[in-house]
Amino acid sequence: MNDVPHVSGYEGELVTVLTDVFSEFAEVSVDKFGSLIALRKGTGGGPKVMFMAHMDEIGMMTSVICDGGFVRFATIGGVDPRNILAQEVIIHGKEKVYGVIGIKPPHLTPPEEQKKAIEMHDIIIDTGYSKDELSKLIKPGNIITFKQGVTELQNGKLAGRSLDNLAGVAAIYCAAKNLKDFNHTADVYFVASAQEEVGCRGGKTATYTIKPDIGVAVDVTFGRTEGLTEYESFELGKGPAIVIGPAASRKLFSELKGVASKNKIPYQISVDPTRTGTDADVIHLSPGGVYTGVLGIPLKYMHSTVETLNINDVEMTGKLMSDFIISLNDCDKEDEECFWKN
Numbered sequence: 001m002n003d004v005p006h007v008s009g010y011e012g013e014l015v016t017v018l019t020d021v022f023s024e025f026a027e028v029s030v031d032k033f034g035s036l037i038a039l040r041k042g043t044g045g046g047p048k049v050m051f052m053a054h055m056d057e058i059g060m061m062t063s064v065i066c067d068g069g070f071v072r073f074a075t076i077g078g079v080d081p082r083n084i085l086a087q088e089v090i091i092h093g094k095e096k097v098y099g100v101i102g103i104k105p106p107h108l109t110p111p112e113e114q115k116k117a118i119e120m121h122d123i124i125i126d127t128g129y130s131k132d133e134l135s136k137l138i139k140p141g142n143i144i145t146f147k148q149g150v151t152e153l154q155n156g157k158l159a160g161r162s163l164d165n166l167a168g169v170a171a172i173y174c175a176a177k178n179l180k181d182f183n184h185t186a187d188v189y190f191v192a193s194a195q196e197e198v199g200c201r202g203g204k205t206a207t208y209t210i211k212p213d214i215g216v217a218v219d220v221t222f223g224r225t226e227g228l229t230e231y232e233s234f235e236l237g238k239g240p241a242i243v244i245g246p247a248a249s250r251k252l253f254s255e256l257k258g259v260a261s262k263n264k265i266p267y268q269i270s271v272d273p274t275r276t277g278t279d280a281d282v283i284h285l286s287p288g289g290v291y292t293g294v295l296g297i298p299l300k301y302m303h304s305t306v307e308t309l310n311i312n313d314v315e316m317t318g319k320l321m322s323d324f325i326i327s328l329n330d331c332d333k334e335d336e337e338c339f340w341k342n
Contacts, residue, residue: 005143005145006055006057007056007057007058007060007077007145008056008059008076008195009056009076009194009195011055011056011194011195012034018036018055018169018192021173022036022176023038025040025177025180026038026188027040027041031209033202034195035191035193035194036055036192037189037209037210038189039187039190040187040188040189040190041187042187043183046184046186046187046328046329047186047187047213047338048186048212048213049187049212049325050188050191050206050210050212051172051189051190051218052172052191052207052217052218052279052283053165053193053217054168054192054194054200054202054203054219054279055165055166055169055194056195056196056202057077057162057197058076058077058078058079058162058197058303059076059145060076060089060143060144061074061141061143062091062142064140065131065135066131067131068130069129069134070124070125070126070127071125071134076143076197077197077303079120079303080303080304081120082117082118083303083304083305084146085103086100086103087100087148088101088147088148089125090146090147091138091142091143092143094136097134097137098127099126100126101123101124101125101126102124102126145161148160148161155237155310156310156311156312157310157311158309159307161307163299163308163309164219164220164302165218165219165220167220167297167309168220168317170314171218171295171297171314171315171317171318172192172318173190173318174314174315174318175318175322175325176188176190177318178322179326182325184325185328186328191206193206193279196219196278202279203217203282207282207286208286212290214290214292214293214340215283215284215290215291215293216294217278217279217280217283217293218294218295218297218317219277219278219279219297220296220298220307220309222234223236223299223300224236224298225300234268234298236300236309236313237312238266238298238313239260239266239268239317239320240295240298240313240317241295241296241298242260242267242268242269243272243276243294244272245271245273245276246273247272247275247280247284247292248276248292248294249284249291249292249293252291253293255327255339259320260320260323262323263319263320263323265319265320267316267320270294272294278294280292280294295317297309297314298313
């Protein structure tokens with residue numbers, strides 16, 4: 001999936017791939033906004049549960065084709081200029097056009113300029129074409145992605161671009177796969193939402209359409225690296241971070257913790273006192289309200305081309321979701337203790 005471009009607003013190719021993937025486990029549809037919704041019907045009596053992971057990635061868009069085969073661009077989502085210097089890119093036009101983002105040699109850069117932060121408007125893509133040749137292949141508005149695949153590191157770790165949030169999509173896939181041979185009372189919706197990186201837009205429209213009783217956003221969170229404290233980051237390989245805070249239902253938080261403990265799934269606690277920075281920020285505000293939770297997969301170097309995670313965290317997140325669905329079977333139809341009925 002990493003090879004398929006899926007910049008915010010241009011997720012169509014990835015939707016095609018995911019439709020094939022999720023069709024094995026659920027009934028798949030695509031809403032008007034472009035989010036994929038895979039429904040696995042329950043046996044009845046349970047809640048409507050939505051697991052949502054955004055499928056879009058940050059990227060760029062061509063704005064001006066310049067003399068000498070250079071291209072100026074606009075960013076889509078949180079692209080950090082520090083992370084794109086000396087990168088290879090792909091412009092998705094009439095055909096793929098490969099380019100590089102160059103940088104002035106340090107030998108010719110004055111000391112005072114070296115101390116300054118790079119401004120995005122000073123960065124330009126070099127394709128090697130002439131302007132006339134390039135104008136036949138691309139036009140303003142074409143999306144641009146980073147030419148970066150996935151690298152397998154040691155001890156179950158992967159590094160690459162757009163693991164934010166292909167990791168979350170993989171986790172809900174794991175949950176769907178785990179539930180394949182189980183009968184569950186809940187109707188389960190697996191949602192790959194569009195345009196999260198530019199304002200949680202697909203998360204809002206999909207939630208309005210589904211009207212779930214319970215909604216869980218599955219996204220990445222900050223992995224522990226040098227310079228980050230235990231209060232703002234999470235260890236790779238120690239399971240998902242379960243969010244507690246105003247946007248997260250305390251009842252659902254307790255339920256997720258209980259399921260994790262019962263099934264011996266490692267987990268961490270993330271305290272988010274304001275916004276979560278995920279689709280949960282719009283899920284819990286859906287008309288009538290939704291019991292909302294957040295599961296964060298620890299990820300190093302977020303919004304770069306070398307985002308790094310531990311694949312075990314993805315699998316544990318998927319298992320927590322599927323075990324949670326199975327736990328709902330124990331909630332009798334007339335049992336007032338079912339938290340989602342209150």
